[in-house]
Amino acid sequence: MDAWRISFARHAPDGRRAFSGEGARLYGGRWNSKGVAVAYASATLSLAALELLTHAEQRFLAGAPLAACRATWPDDLEVEAAPPSVYVRGWRRSPAPPALAAFGDRWIAERRTAILLVxxxxxxxxxxxxxxxxxxxxxRIAYGAPEPFSFDPRLVR
Structure with missing residues (x-):
C-alpha cells in the first residue's frame, strides 16, 4: 500500500525526512498532541492535495516549491484502522475533540503498529x-524521492 504527503520542498529534501513526524511533534494535530511525533499522509495524492489546501494558508501555497512524497510498505506489514467508536460527535470540527489526539497518542505510545488508518x-x-x-x-517502509508538485493556479488565488 502507498501513502502520499505533500510538503514544502524545503521540509522534504528526501522522502524519509518528509515523513519524520517533526511538524506534528512541534504543533500537534487532529490525531496527536504537541510533543508526540507522527507523520500525517493520505491514501491518495489527490486527498493529500486537498488536505494541504484545507490546512495551509493560500498565500503560502501560491508559487511555493512543493514536493509530493510517497511511502510504500509491504502487504504483510500489520496495519491498524481506527475503530468506529473513535469518531465521537463532532470529530470533523476544528479544533478536533481531544479524544482523537488521546487515541493517537495511545496508539503511538503503545507502539501497536507502524501505520494507523483514519x-x-x-x-x-x-x-x-x-x-x-x-x-x-x-x-520496513520505503520512501520514494520527492517529486515536484504544484497546484493548478485556479485553486490557489
Missing part, C-alpha cells in the same frame, strides 16, 4: 494514514 475529516469516506516513525516496523 478517516479524513475533509472527505470522511476516504482515508488518511498516520505513520509512527518510532515503531520498529517503520524500518
Amino acid at each position: 478517516r479524513s475529516a475533509v472527505i470522511p469516506s476516504e482515508q488518511n494514514v498516520l505513520l509512527n516513525p518510532a515503531h520498529p516496523d517503520a524500518a
Whole structure:
C-alpha cells in the first residue's frame, strides 16, 4: 500500500525526512498532541492535495516549491484502522475533540503498529494514514524521492 504527503520542498529534501513526524511533534494535530511525533499522509495524492489546501494558508501555497512524497510498505506489514467508536460527535470540527489526539497518542505510545488508518475529516469516506516513525516496523517502509508538485493556479488565488 502507498501513502502520499505533500510538503514544502524545503521540509522534504528526501522522502524519509518528509515523513519524520517533526511538524506534528512541534504543533500537534487532529490525531496527536504537541510533543508526540507522527507523520500525517493520505491514501491518495489527490486527498493529500486537498488536505494541504484545507490546512495551509493560500498565500503560502501560491508559487511555493512543493514536493509530493510517497511511502510504500509491504502487504504483510500489520496495519491498524481506527475503530468506529473513535469518531465521537463532532470529530470533523476544528479544533478536533481531544479524544482523537488521546487515541493517537495511545496508539503511538503503545507502539501497536507502524501505520494507523483514519478517516479524513475533509472527505470522511476516504482515508488518511498516520505513520509512527518510532515503531520498529517503520524500518520496513520505503520512501520514494520527492517529486515536484504544484497546484493548478485556479485553486490557489
